[in-house]
Amino acid sequence: DSGVTQTPKHLITATGQRVTLRCSPRSGDLSVYWYQQSLDQGLQFLIQYYNGEERAKGNILERFSAQQFPDLHSELNLSSLELGDSALYFCASSLDIGETQYFGPGTRLLVL
């Protein structure tokens, strides 16, 4: 157990819908990262937050958005869902930027 929690574990929804994925970082970690992993694919970096502020953006679609709250938990919002958005979404946290990232168990999203 890495200490990073993610909810829900599984999510099944329909095209066009909107979902919110939640992440709680390890105690004391200030930085949160979101990754998308499609079947047999690598880790696609989406976005990073540090102490509530956005720090880096990767290949994140405009339909996706995220935020980190004052208690340091983070949410990833996915809207106007398409079939291709079906993937494992991982959250990771680290004490500081560029340090060891600890991954949560992931949320498996299936868009039908």
Add this chain to the structure above:
Amino acid sequence: GENVEQHPSTLSVQEGDSAVIKCTYSDSASNYFPWYKQELGKRPQLIIDIRSNVGEKKDQRIAVTLNKTAKHFSLHITETQPEDSAVYFCAAKEGSWGKLQFGAGTQVVVTP
């Protein structure tokens, strides 16, 4: 930004043999290089890491070497076992303060 290339993409070894995965990076300021193991459907987990002030680090059957001049680092697994079968990701820190940049991953299959 940092660019990390990882080879090979797949690696099949006989149980008991050694496995070697190589990564190259582009940013000469990178100073932290972790390796992650991801079993099917599970989270990536840190297995070993190395910082730029050392050239080699070992933990039981796993070792990592770093060549800063050539900007490459490698993961060595000796006496492979079936439970070593997984996808392995290398990563490099972007500069001195940046986030981790991940390689594309190596699927390792250990056959009995």
